[in-house]
Amino acid sequence: MTGVKSLDRRSFFRALTAGAGAAALASAPRARAGEAEGKPINADVLASRTPPDLRVLDLALEGDKRLASRVAIFVPNHLAKDEKVPLLVLLHGLGETWDQGVGAFAWVERYGLGNAYARLRRPPVTRTSRLASLLPDARLVELNASLAAQPFRGLAIACPYTPNVVKQPDPAAALDAYAGWIADVVVPRAHKEAPVFTDAAHTSLDGVSLGGYLGLEVFVRRPDAFGALGVVQAAMSPLKVPVYAEKIAAIHAAAIKAGKPPPTFHIETTHSDPMHDLNLAFSNDLTRRGVANDFVVLPGSHDQTFLREAGSMEMLLWHDRRPR
Numbered sequence: 001m002t003g004v005k006s007l008d009r010r011s012f013f014r015a016l017t018a019g020a021g022a023a024a025l026a027s028a029p030r031a032r033a034g035e036a037e038g039k040p041i042n043a044d045v046l047a048s049r050t051p052p053d054l055r056v057l058d059l060a061l062e063g064d065k066r067l068a069s070r071v072a073i074f075v076p077n078h079l080a081k082d083e084k085v086p087l088l089v090l091l092h093g094l095g096e097t098w099d100q101g102v103g104a105f106a107w108v109e110r111y112g113l114g115n116a117y118a119r120l121r122r123p124p125v126t127r128t129s130r131l132a133s134l135l136p137d138a139r140l141v142e143l144n145a146s147l148a149a150q151p152f153r154g155l156a157i158a159c160p161y162t163p164n165v166v167k168q169p170d171p172a173a174a175l176d177a178y179a180g181w182i183a184d185v186v187v188p189r190a191h192k193e194a195p196v197f198t199d200a201a202h203t204s205l206d207g208v209s210l211g212g213y214l215g216l217e218v219f220v221r222r223p224d225a226f227g228a229l230g231v232v233q234a235a236m237s238p239l240k241v242p243v244y245a246e247k248i249a250a251i252h253a254a255a256i257k258a259g260k261p262p263p264t265f266h267i268e269t270t271h272s273d274p275m276h277d278l279n280l281a282f283s284n285d286l287t288r289r290g291v292a293n294d295f296v297v298l299p300g301s302h303d304q305t306f307l308r309e310a311g312s313m314e315m316l317l318w319h320d321r322r323p324r
Helices: 002-007 007-018 022-027 042-048 100-104 113-121 137-149 171-193 210-221 241-258 276-288 304-320
Strands: 054-060 071-074 087-091 156-160 201-205 228-232 264-270 295-296
Touching: 007 022, 022 087, 054 087, 054 171, 071 100, 087 210, 113 295, 113 304, 137 276, 137 304, 156 171, 171 210, 201 304, 210 228, 210 241, 228 304, 241 276, 276 295
Parallel strands: 087 156, 087 201, 201 228, 228 264, 264 295
Antiparallel strands: 054 071, 071 156
């Protein structure tokens, strides 16, 4: 975490507080009764958090509860008998770090994950927002042509609580512990609960804003657990961009040297994202180091409106298109 401390801290924290969760926190629903105290949620609340194509498990896992212990696992309910799917681990943004239950369900309740999944399964995709600019006509044509040629197959998705590690007394130790919890607790539990391929090649990691930053930190610590990394509007510091690129290039080279498929990478940002230039720099640095990556710039701002209309859907489709 020395890069974060030595950087222009105001720029870094501005990116985090502009994050996907913070932007609409005031208008988003507060935690239901009992959640902040860690009590189990009731069946009605769980039903409201269950997308049509996914069965939901709300779990408190072993680990340091002061850091992270809660995860929501979304299991496809549309699979054929004995069909398996890849596993996607998704990390949320800063705005939901105040409560573990809110964080674990942020992607579904606030970022439109369930609706994005349903739209991809039931083409043709249409707009859901009055802001037509978020999903231009040309992209709608491309999306629907792609889905006609290759239907969306589905994923199991684990959404663990994402802590604000910069507030921890020892952020570096917190990152080490969180990476271990994701790789050694969350992923194995998802393997147990969902019909997924259990190898690293079929396990992906992604995150938005603060979650993108943490996703990078988790991946460079535990590349053995993942075959792909994506970031959506990742909150990165300028000093850390080349550090991440260098570490990922080393991971990429080591995989090739060992005769293994190297991990794949997806970087998603928007034209009005305050982190646009840093995400672009990260993509360019990876490319200079010989690491191919899919970089996409979409219309929109660094907010939940973008995620609900296009961002979550584009992210899901990229992971679904990976080889299986």
